[in-house]
Amino acid sequence: MMIATAPGGTEQVAKQLDAVEGGTVGRTYDKLGYVRATVPTGRADAAIAAAAKLSAVHGIDLREEIPLDDPTPRADRAEGAPRAAEGGYSGPDRRTPAENPYNPSHETGAVDFVKKNPKADGRGITIGILDSGVDLAHPALQKTTTGERKIVDWVTATDPVVDGDRTWRPMTTSVSGPAFTYGGESWKAPAGSYRVNAFRESYTVGGDANGDANRDGDTTDVWGMLYDPAAGTVRVDLNDNNDFTDDAP
Numbered sequence: 001m002m003i004a005t006a007p008g009g010t011e012q013v014a015k016q017l018d019a020v021e022g023g024t025v026g027r028t029y030d031k032l033g034y035v036r037a038t039v040p041t042g043r044a045d046a047a048i049a050a051a052a053k054l055s056a057v058h059g060i061d062l063r064e065e066i067p068l069d070d071p072t073p074r075a076d077r078a079e080g081a082p083r084a085a086e087g088g089y090s091g092p093d094r095r096t097p098a099e100n101p102y103n104p105s106h107e108t109g110a111v112d113f114v115k116k117n118p119k120a121d122g123r124g125i126t127i128g129i130l131d132s133g134v135d136l137a138h139p140a141l142q143k144t145t146t147g148e149r150k151i152v153d154w155v156t157a158t159d160p161v162v163d164g165d166r167t168w169r170p171m172t173t174s175v176s177g178p179a180f181t182y183g184g185e186s187w188k189a190p191a192g193s194y195r196v197n198a199f200r201e202s203y204t205v206g207g208d209a210n211g212d213a214n215r216d217g218d219t220t221d222v223w224g225m226l227y228d229p230a231a232g233t234v235r236v237d238l239n240d241n242n243d244f245t246d247d248a249p
Contacts (some may be wrong), residue, residue, distance in 0.1 A: 001047065002061045003035040009056030010035050016054060020047045024161045033058070040162045121145045126152070166203040171195040171227040177244075187224060189235075191246040195227045199236070 005013050006128035010028040015021050017037040027036040033056075039047045044062075051057050092102050098114070099106040108110075114120065123146055134141065144150050160168035175182060175196045177189035182196050183185060201213035201221045224237040226244045233249035 001035075001037045001039060001044070001051075002063065003037070003051060003057060004056075004059040005033040006034060006056045006058065007031060007033040009033060009054075012054055012056055013051055017047060018049050020050070023047060025157050026161055036159075038159065165205075167199075169197040169199055169225060171197050171225070173197065175226075182224070185242055187242050187244065189226055192228065193230075195229060197225050197227075199223050199225055 001017070003013055003017075010030045010033060013035050014028050014037070016026045017035070017039065020043050020188055021040050022040040022043060023037060024039075024135075025035065025037045028034065037047075048060055051060055092100060096102070098111045123144065134151075136154070141150050143205055158165050158168065160170060173182065173196050174193065175187075175189070176193050177191045180187055180189065180196075183198060187196075199222070201209070201223075202211050202219045204213050205211035205219065209215075214221055222238070223240060224242065224244070226235040226237075226247075228234070228249065231249065235244045235247040235249050237244060237247055239246070
């Protein structure tokens, strides 16, 4: 579920949805007035009805999947399509001039505008892209025209509850230092209240690490993780000694 609220009104909505049996609030953005939550299908109507009663709620919508178009270029294979050898154009490259047959920028006056206003190249402007992803290593996305880093941040929209990506760990089990039991083992931690989980390197099977996150030749390693909700920090038991006191947050 996606809920639009009055800015500053997300806490009340989140509490209402957290109270739904099996419900989980995955994201809140108070400044924008946005709440994303997951509820069991059988409880969806009740959750919508409960949320709709709150004065802070402006709108409710359900998650839907938007299929992406097939990016495979096919126009060049279409029957009757011109070929380069028949007088068509070769593909663009770094030497392609600003005025070219691939981009209508010259037709809109953009090429002339840039010539007259060389500093009007986006400097000082931050652009947000909501997309299925960009290539962070693409040469065109490395540096701005003034030599600064071009991509300043990125956020994954993978839902840790419903998208089945086990590299996301739900930090929902509460424990307290200086000692506690988790997963049938004894652990040490600084005094305080925490939430705990464990990361298995086998969760990375299919990714770059292919199940061997520490490159030691096996896929059986497990590391404890200790989350401090008050500080917003995490300790990882990288030396695998069940002692979080020697791990930096």
